[in-house]
Amino acid sequence: MIAEKIERLMKYSLCKQVCEASKEDLFTALALAVRELASDRMYETANRYARANPKRVYYLSMEYLLGRFLVNNLDNLGIHDLLDQVKLDNPIPLRDVIDCEYDPALGNGGLGRLAACFIDSMATLGLPGYGYGLNYQFGLFKQAFENGYQKELADSWMERSSPWQIERADRACRVPIYGRLVYEEVNGERRPHWVDTETIVGVPYDMPIVGFGGKTVNYLRLFSARSDNQLDIKTFNEGGYIKAVEKKIKSETISKVLYPSDAADAGKELRLTQQYFFVSCAISDIMRRFLETNTDLRDFPKKAAIQLNDTHPTLAIPELMRVLMDVHGLDWDTAWEITEKTMGYTNHTLLPEALERWSVALLEKVVPRHLAIIYEINDHLMKKVSEKYPDDVGKLTRMSIIEEGDVKKVRMGNLAIVGSHSINGVAAIHSDLVKKNLAPDFYEMWPKRFNNKTNGITPRRWLLSANPELASLISERIGTNWISHLDELKKIAPLAKDSDFVRSFFQIKKANKEKLAKLILNTTGNIVDTDSLFDVQVKRMHEYKRQLLNALNIIYNYLQITEDGLTLPSPRTFILGGKAAPSYDFAKLVIKLFNNLSQVINNDPRAKDQMKVVFIPDYKVSIAERVFPASDVSEQISTAGFEASGTGNMKFMLNGALTVGTLDGANVEIREEVGDENFYLFGLTTPEVKKIHAEGSHKPWDLYNSDTRIKRIMDALSSNMFSPDEPGIFKPIFQNIMTSDYYLLLADIGSYIDIQEKVGKDFLNKASWGKKAIMNVACSGKFSSDRTISEYAQDIWDVKPVL
Template identity: 55%
Template sequence: MSKPLSAPVPVSTPVTAKDLDALLHFYLNYVAGIRPAQASKHDICNALSLAIRNHLIDNQFVTEDRYQKADSKRMYYLSMEFLIGRLLASNLHSLGLEKLAQEVLQKYGVTLQDIEEAEPDAALGNGGLGRLAACFLDSLASLDMPGFGYGINYEYGLFKQHIDHGYQRESPDHWLHEDAPWLIERSEATCNVPLYGHIDHNRKCNNGFGPWVDWQTIVGVPFDIPVVGYGGRTVNYLRLYSARSSNEFDIQIFNGGDYIKAVEEKIYSEKITKVLYPSDSCWGGKELRLIQEYFLVSCAIRDILNRHLEQNNSLDNLADKTAIQLNDTHPSLSVAELMRVLMDEYGYEWKDAWETTQACCAYTNHTLLPEALEKWPVALLQHVLPRHLELIYEINRRFLMEVEAFWPGDENRQQILSLFEESHEKQVRMAHLAIVGSHSVNGVAALHSKLVQTRLVPDFFALYPERFNNKTNGVTPRRWIVQSNPSLTHLFNDTIGTDWVLDLSQLKKLEQYADDAAFQRAFAQAKLDNKERLAQVVREQSGIMLNPASMFDVQVKRIHEYKRQLLNILRVIHEYLRIVEDGKTPEVAKTCIFAGKAAPGYVMAKLIIKLINSVAEVVNHDPVVGGMLKVAFIPDYKVSLAEKIIPAANLSEQISTAGTEASGTGNMKFSMNGALTVGTLDGANVEILEEVGKDNIYIFGLSTEEVEQMRLQNSYISKEYYQSSPAIKRILDSLVDNRFCRGEPGIFNPIFDMLLDGGDYFYHLADLESYIAIHQQIDEEFMQEDLWTRKAILNTARMGKFSSDRTILEYARDIWGIQSA
């Protein structure tokens, strides 16, 4: 990750083959120390990335000059995750240098595809939260807007997933071990992060508080990843921080002869940025996770203020020039940290500091699940961040005065709205802190935003209705069509031109070709090309042979009970039993594809992975099935794998319990790439239905209102479904009759018990028969090739709303107040 040597040939626009070849040769010879003839694909990938990086840095300088000349207001996006995937291919696409790179690589005896596959995925995220952040950065740069990301430079990220006899096994994903050519160290912008210590109540500062003293220091070292917009005009950056000890090691401990302890303290400091989401099941894990979140917040706020002061004489106009977006509750401490720095370090009075903080900060909520709304024990905050806890108490005291004025004498409201939860362990409600300290609170789909206002925090909405708004998520078409689906991209370009890449509403023009036989054939061929590509990947990774002529029925996402991979595999079991017990020969050959990771401590999710793999083992080897039904779990789901799976899907499974998925972005990616959606009326599925039309999507199951009513009345009795439906009874009985256990009798009893003994919080059995029925309709319509292809074309043509460009334009207009420059 060290800075490369200066190149002998500066890269300028336009780049020639000679320029690129000279840079490639230079980096192989003098940075890697390798003769080009001996270079591996990984070596060439690194060298080519460094060569392209030169061009990005040149453009980044020009971009910064443009922003300064325009005196642009800037937006800073704080997120614990940025799931950026591989960058070489996307950067080449954005710069229009693919053909040039292909030409240059010929002399090295490799293809561009070979080199792109040699790049590891950056392990900087887990799921939709991080991928959304990456899409937003792409759109900001493509729209020429001054928007920058702040995150953590995880050394290991989440984990690599392996499947061992059907079980998920985790191993470290040390993605940085073979260099990271896109990372540019910015040691001149290093930040000091204070931790621990105590408040000296015997002294008073000018702001009336006692000083925070005896704190320890962790050093945050920034690394920038250039973020290039489509066409290359604008290059912003994603700034990631690595933790370092304040000294190489404590010299007093070292001189005292305890070398091991000195090294241990250095290691302890640096473990802050080792992994994404350390387990918080124990006190030590909670402490590390809290420190990790504060580390991000502290580094980001420090850097934002320093950058502001480089162009401004004071912080008085900070809110006029700065927008800070909190991506979910993880960066909520930004509210307290900005207050601390403004008051303790710059001498602002409470009123001015609070007005500035609220005007700068905005909060995006990403979940309706109570367990995902972070709460930190007061005792832990007192130990790690005593000054911030003091500030949060004062924020809460002043806030509750507002509540009292709005609802006089209503102590219940005060308890509901308080930043502190008085439970067996007093805790700080981080979502409440973010709401109180921000001028905007948004959900990420129309239904989700409505539920935030009416179900999640209705009293906050009553108090601050003007703060709440909706910003339906979107995804970048540059990554999710242009890069991941070249066959479809060429078809679109040949048919309607290329304007759709920056204006996805242009896809609407494809509607006129929905019944055109030649276009239908070309569209279907593009899908087949992608299915054949995926089949090759699966064969190489797992040895499973997929039939590209079959329906590819796909569910790929984080494994969680609310996302209901369990519902999907129960339906697969039903279809299998129909074949082997009822003698029903399927009319449609079907391949059911799963992928996704379960949190290491999430026992039920990991058991669901085991069930999927066990069903696959039985179904795929049963001669009675005859290949008409196949199940594949593809391990280690990540961005580069999604880029191959999504374009190949015929059917997209978006089947979460209604009212639990905030938005979803996978549903958008699949639909853009010509897959039809089967789903509940949940998250952005509702808006996809509105856009594509009810005839071009398959909706089943309970509505949000019906789920809510069942919860209120406690009327979901799962055993009644089991007893009244022979199909459901047969499916569930197969879990405990050892049909799928294969030498591990009783292994799936916990799933059976959860579904029948009152633990089915996500109502699998209530939706199962409806789900089976909609799949029968899907099978019938898939057999009608022209009908299916027409529906797929209309899905793609009507997805213009779900570009992240549209989402960013709405944020910029309604929340951030930034403009293109």
């Protein structure tokens, strides 16, 4: 059947014969054939939902880090074996076309990858749930290196058009923007009218999301921005050819790139416009669906749950209020009750700078109606706070949505909390810190709103698809039920003592390391030893994630080898990957440091047989699917109290890597599940970090003068040992550490070096290491996104499966 579909699609969609098709042609035809199967199931799913008229969940996220679709869809539809069975009149095996697929450039880090795992789990669980986002033409950027420096290139993932996207022009939304407010008296009330607006058109593109087993296929709906006037024909005919398409260019810029730089005012305006355009399209589409089968808007919360993934979609709160009041004529109190019952907010960060604040002036320019609604929300809030806590001016100041100052701003985090019936963190320790440190006033006022939902990952992509050999080994011993019930993996715990199972586990790990070594050679030119310990840190570049701590340890290891003549307990390959935001100069300098470490160490005959350093460029999901199965050690070394959860730690664990980590984010729960003996703990605790910051007791120069290891590392960093051709380029890193060291690198470096030495020694005992690695796999059941989504559905959304 698939062969016939491919031949038909090749002939009538691509207008080619199978015998003359290229790898790219074969991929496109195969993907379209699989999409046909998924579409049939999607229509069946839609009909099932229509008959039930259930409550649905709408997941709003500015990013989705999806990865390639083909293999994942084949696995979830249960037809992966067809890759080897289908015979075509073409010498190219179908399995060889997999790498022709581009990663959709729709996300950046853990936020987007979590969203992708969540929509996979919704479909697998049979929940009527949909993702909403923007259809970025170029995504974030494609990362390249030039003399070790990060270079940002356009990620043209759509240049061949995605075979997975289905345009829904008939569902296009019209989004009002800019303009001004005028007021008129109606029955003694002063009512606003939003006039002189411009219009942007949002065209939705659907990507089928196939649940495991293929029974439920939901979709991710992404909006592309279009102008409502593609060409000003009068201006064009008068010779103003560029001016005639200015509006089209301006409108379409909205969905060009993810997170445009906000260093300039124009960038800030574009970001705000993106966020508003996105939520306006989403609310319009959600309201349209509701009104197709329901008439009473007071029933809206009974039929729709909207989850805000971080603060980026927070304008959905005033936008829903606007639609309910201005379009449908509801009064304020009714509209607010509906909005509050509908919205849920997931907090992902404890970093104040990541909780967005938009200037009042910018909001007044871009969305004046929404600013007026926000002011009214704040007025109601301030009255409630004053009634409950009379004379507490400090509480009023902290809880206000409006931040006073030289530049008046709107606190989007506060707005998200006030407008949602549920506020959740994403790991137990994180949720506790949200209540105690981030939003204690709100927690005191509305304690029942706050809850925890520890993050999870989909085992379909991160074990079944990414590590099929290990998945097969597990299934041979305990069956396949673990694929949709990950806690079943506990059944392999006794096999950690089974020498045959351990041997097979290591054989699979070695094969995966060979695959990763090939990728490293192709992308960096470095040859790595697959018998060495693969020590991996792959994640978004940020100071709190402390890639720099890893670099300091690498420098120390290098000095031990070259100056002390020591031999490391185990040869080690340090593998890094991750992007720095284009305007984040410090993080970009850390990338440069790693690339220089690689250049110096990998070419030093004294060290190259004991250690290698590689930084894989343009880290993305398809690369991650090679990295996690090949890793021996997972670096989860953020400063305690700064990482919300992390999900990379879970992917490493699921694939049998051992964690070196602090008690931060989900590391705490991973350690609880796997046991102290199977986790390499180091570093300060969250209370200790908080105490040091409160007292100002961290003194980098005192540590430098009292600890010879720290002095050696910092002296090497400040010298030109790793920058002989660019003297002094790493001075900003040295100065940052020695004058501030806010993320406490020097406070933790001693215990980090010690635990890394233990890791190197333990790696030599293969039987013991194999047991630890297999126990990590066996204890990873808690960290399935199926469990997480089940908890959201039960505790927050009140959404039930429709099977």
